[in-house]
Amino acid sequence: MIRETRRRGAWLAATVLAAGSLIATALPAYAETGVSSSEIKLGITLPLTGAASPGYNKIGNAMNAYFKYVNENGGVYGRKITLIQKNDEYSPQLSIAKTNELILKDKVFALVGPLGTANFTAVHKSVGLAKRGVPSLFLNTGFSGFAKKANYPASFMILPSYAMEAKIIAQFLKENHAGKKLGIVYQNDEFGIDGMGAFKAAGTKFDVTVPYTSGSQSAATAQTWVSQLAAGGAQVVVFFGVTSATAPLLAVAAGAKYAPQWILGSVGSDPLTLRALGVPVAVLNGAQTPAGNPSPNDTSDEYVKQFQEINTKYNTGTAFDDYVLQGMNIGLMTVQALRAAGPNPTRKGLTSAIETKGSTFASVAYSPLGYSKTSNVGHTGYYMAVMDANGDRKPFGGTVKLYTTDSGSGPVVLSTFKRPAMPAKGLPSNS
């Protein structure tokens, strides 16, 4: 009897010990996914290789360079930021697979700067980001559909929407190209249709309309676009597509001696990428484009100057261009968001911090940020710029004339907004 009781006691002790050790090993050092006492893990999917990679492939490394700089200067409340980059080759199905890896395998705290309208639409649905409550910060796409907070409760845009961009171009056309024959080449998907809807609402009537299916762009298809534009006598041509389509369009038009006034949308107007794709610089000379940020060559700008210094030290050998500037700026915004979430960040806390404090974050872009409890809209405006013979851009008319608007029926207004100053040494101290 005694022996049996002892044996039972031994079994009980062993069970308690085993269960205890299991619980002890199962308990994480910190209760939130992707956050430990010394590290915050973030993830990004972007095209590091493939046709769409030129330019975009710099964003991750630029963000990483900024995070390295912050880590060397104390991190975020003592925690170092680790950014895991995954190559999705700009394909939605790879993007889903890689985001799955980031969330289920690498167990990141949040996604930062995911790229591409179709990619993020598919990822958000398939991976179930809203249901999981995984914050997706500062999307590298301007699709206004992502501004529906009810559908994308934990996602935050950073770029002005394509609808805003179209409305501002429409205003610019009215003010500067009235009476001229207008043409437009646009990508026939959410991205282009987003813009076309806004042009229609703004009352812009195009004399020649050339839609193209994403992926069909080539020198051969560009021939047909140029023929249609030239036959229709378009004097001002708006291009609302991606850089891989801008390049053949401009190259073919130059070859055919067709030289309208080009207005290149923000997505397809990066000079370095255009040049890398073989577009003669002379064609870019005089092209007009909406821009949100200062030129990456404008060293008189405090943000540009600071980011250039960080780039030289932590991103050695990479030319400083719009993509690097955008990547660093997303890094800067992310650090402010993490700081605003407090010393013990949670996914919910991070989302709530951007909603309540995000509109005051420092950012390189000139326009205000639209974050609030009911809005996940990022920057809300553009100024028009002109490209010079070197592919650099200067504000149209010599000074920055900032227009702000919304993605709906709101008016386009000339803004006097003054952006917040760059935090001292580029290191945010907000809370």
Place this chain on the structure above:
Amino acid sequence: MELWPEVRCAVRKKIAFFILLGWLLLLIGDRIDELRVYQGAQIAMYTIALASIVLLTGYSGQISLGNGAMMAVGGYAAALSLNKLESPVWFAFLMAVFFSALFGALLGAAAARLSGPYLAGTTLALAVGLPEIANQFAFLGGVPGILFDVGFPPARFGEEFTQYKWFFWIATFLALLSLFITSNILQSRFGRTWSAIRSNPLAAELSGIHSSRMKILAFTISSALAGLAGAVLAMTISLVAPGAYTLTLSFALVTGAVLAGVSSLPGVALGALILVAIPEIADVLANSWGGGENFSNYLPGLIVSLLLILSVIFTPNGPGENLRRHHHKKASEH
């Protein structure tokens, strides 16, 4: 007359086996982490796709390198049915089967005149060209593709029941159903007829088999299976896009079928498991070599090609087939 009760008993046993297997898989699905559940859905998808190759190549002897294209037909049919006709999900899967079968029948009619490398070449051209057609038509969504949303799992399964578990359940059910139907077809007179055509077409014709008609039938059923796999693939990524049905996918399927033994239906699950494991292995290798993300996407393709080459050199019928023969030989010795 005495045969029928035996057949009925065998079918009952088979049904019981599949139900038991399904129950076991669902139990496993409850006990593994979410990433593995997702991969489970992928294994189920590959299982259906490989079954289509086993039926076509392993039994009827027709070589197809274009199964990715058949999958694309199924995927687009399902997505268009769901989005344009606003049909229920089960109907979308049915449309995938119907349209890919129809496409397969048309292709089969042309393919019946071809054999060996000519047939392989034709289907290869199809695998290259067909998904690219989507880039030319706006209603097919171009490169970004079109969404294929089967919806959230029913609320009665509870909050803990994830989207991926829902994919896993649907994919597993469809895979088991496909395997059940395929195994019955292969054991029927059709299966025997196909084997006869594959082994000796002339002898089969002399014994009264209409070989072209039977080949077209094989192509049709195989395409239907591939189309269903295409729709399941679309479900797991919530999307139909040309980039999902690449030439790499077609080659991966051929490799999976060869590795598992191309004339073995039970082997398809092993082949599917290998295909899902390859990217995981590639990831580990890429990380251990350093520089990971820049080439980790290309490593699975390299591994697939290497495995196919090695398999063809050392075990032309596939390692799965060799193992089975070895096992049979041993069994007959005892």
